[in-house]
Amino acid sequence: MASPAVLHGFFASSCTWRVRAALVLKSIPFEERHVDIVQLKTHLSDQYQAVHPAQKVPALEIDGTTLVESMAILQYLEDTRPRPALAPVAPLPRARMREIVETIVSGIQPLQNVGVRGLLGSDEEYSAFARGAARRGLQTLEALLARSAGQYCVGDQLSMADLCFVPQLFNAVGRLKLDISDLPTISKLYAKLSKEEIFMKTHPRTVKHLSET
Ligand SMILES: N[C@@H](CCC(=O)N[C@@H](CS)C(=O)NCC(=O)O)C(=O)O
Known part of the structure; x- marks a missing residue:
């Protein structure tokens, strides 16, 4: 074995x-x-x-x-x-999934990673930069999800987009203490997905x- x-x-x-x-x-x-x-x-x-x-x-x-x-x-x-399957088969939902994944993986996570802490001056400067970058990324994500989400980030199928979304939101809300109440699609989806067994x-x-x- x-x-x-x-x-x-x-x-x-x-x-x-x-x-x-x-x-x-x-x-x-x-x-x-x-x-x-x-x-x-x-x-x-x-x-x-x-x-x-x-x-x-x-x-x-x-x-x-x-x-x-x-x-x-x-x-x-x-x-x-x-x-x-962790990805939709049809080209358009696959592209929607990748839009969300890229926004998180390239546009949010690296900018608030603990690895950049030492490069950005004091802890306060790091925190302000990380929170600002995450906030901007979440605004983009809200617009993308508003057109793609169903029960999950893309329609009604759990995909890699959800595997990136839930951890990033946990980080934004739990670690960076961002208020997401003005981001309705994100708030609703995060509330639902965080209760799912897998997460x-x-x-x-x-x-x-x-x-x-
Ligand atoms: N693009 C990489 C990012 C990896 C990454 O930044 N990991 C973080 C934790 S989420 C880390 O190890 N940070 C420590 C550091 O950068 O020193 C991936 O998706 O695996």
Whole structure:
């Protein structure tokens, strides 16, 4: 029998959460190895650089190799374990999904990543920059979701867009303390999706608790 996949991740990392949720949805056995990117900064060790050249999380050991970059990992899982599908088949909803994914993955997450904290002056300056960037990204997301959302970010099918959306919103509301009450589509969708089993099961709170017991 193949050995379980190994997810190198941090419980509160939005990028790790995307992959954790996909692994659970696709019923892929895995163990999660804690990489502390906040206090101990174990991701900056030479040992971890051998796992992830950019010294970030997540990295996934699977099928005898190691993959990095959460969206490359999700696409690999989709290509090798297509059920349940995490992307619509038709070209237009697929493009809508990618609009949302790109907005989050390129337009929001990197600008508020803890890795840029030291590059942006004081903690206050970092916080103001991160909150401003996230807020602007969420406004874009609101406009995109207003035309694409149904029960999920794109129509009524759970997709990679949702796997990016819920962790990013948890970050925006929980860590950056952003008020989203003036973003109606986002507020409604986030309230609904955060109660879904897959996001509760893979939530940072659940994982933190498990890693402590
Ligand atoms: N594009 C990468 C981003 C990875 C990333 O920025 N991960 C964050 C946690 S969500 C991290 O490891 N930050 C630590 C650092 O940059 O020093 C992905 O999607 O995997």
